[in-house]
Amino acid sequence: MDETRRIAPVEDVPSESTLLFTVRELDADEEREAILHRRDDGVVAWLNYCQHLTHIKIDKGSGAPMRDDELVCANHGAMFESESGLCTYGPCEGAYLNALDVTVADGAVYLDEEDHELVGLGGVDADGSADLTSTSNVEF
Ligand code: FES
Numbered sequence: 001m002d003e004t005r006r007i008a009p010v011e012d013v014p015s016e017s018t019l020l021f022t023v024r025e026l027d028a029d030e031e032r033e034a035i036l037h038r039r040d041d042g043v044v045a046w047l048n049y050c051q052h053l054t055h056i057k058i059d060k061g062s063g064a065p066m067r068d069d070e071l072v073c074a075n076h077g078a079m080f081e082s083e084s085g086l087c088t089y090g091p092c093e094g095a096y097l098n099a100l101d102v103t104v105a106d107g108a109v110y111l112d113e114e115d116h117e118l119v120g121l122g123g124v125d126a127d128g129s130a131d132l133t134s135t136s137n138v139e140f
Pocket of ligand 1: 050051052053056073074075076077078090091
């Protein structure tokens with residue numbers, strides 16, 4: 001496998017949350033955040049942006065919240081199936097998260113997208129700049 005595409009060991013990918021990483025979309029020369037989630041039947045990857053307001057991140061840096069095997073956007077409570085990325089509840093019901101192809105080999109997860117390259121673990125704002133979009137509007 002191409003080690004420049006190795007995202008993380010499978011054991012580091014949470015089954016109750018997500019692991020944040022960053023890719024570069026080659027056509028747009030733009031960095032985009034993405035998330036990994038481990039399921040019983042494999043590892044899935046999505047771009048880290050809600051389908052309600054697409055600048056809003058689902059994983060704000062410490063793992064996405066989950067409920068009943070669904071990823072939850074903390075801003076307005078949209079819920080996405082971890083298997084398909086389908087929004088089953090909330091303002092973007094019926095929309096899908098943007099999937100990224102990944103492959104598991106030799107105990108690690110590799111990015112399997114020809115038009116993206118791996119930047120590394122962590123988010124685009126890993127330099128510590130403030131993310132003013134992360135305030136939750138959901139009351140539990
Ligand atoms: S921004 Fe995610 S539900 Fe509104």
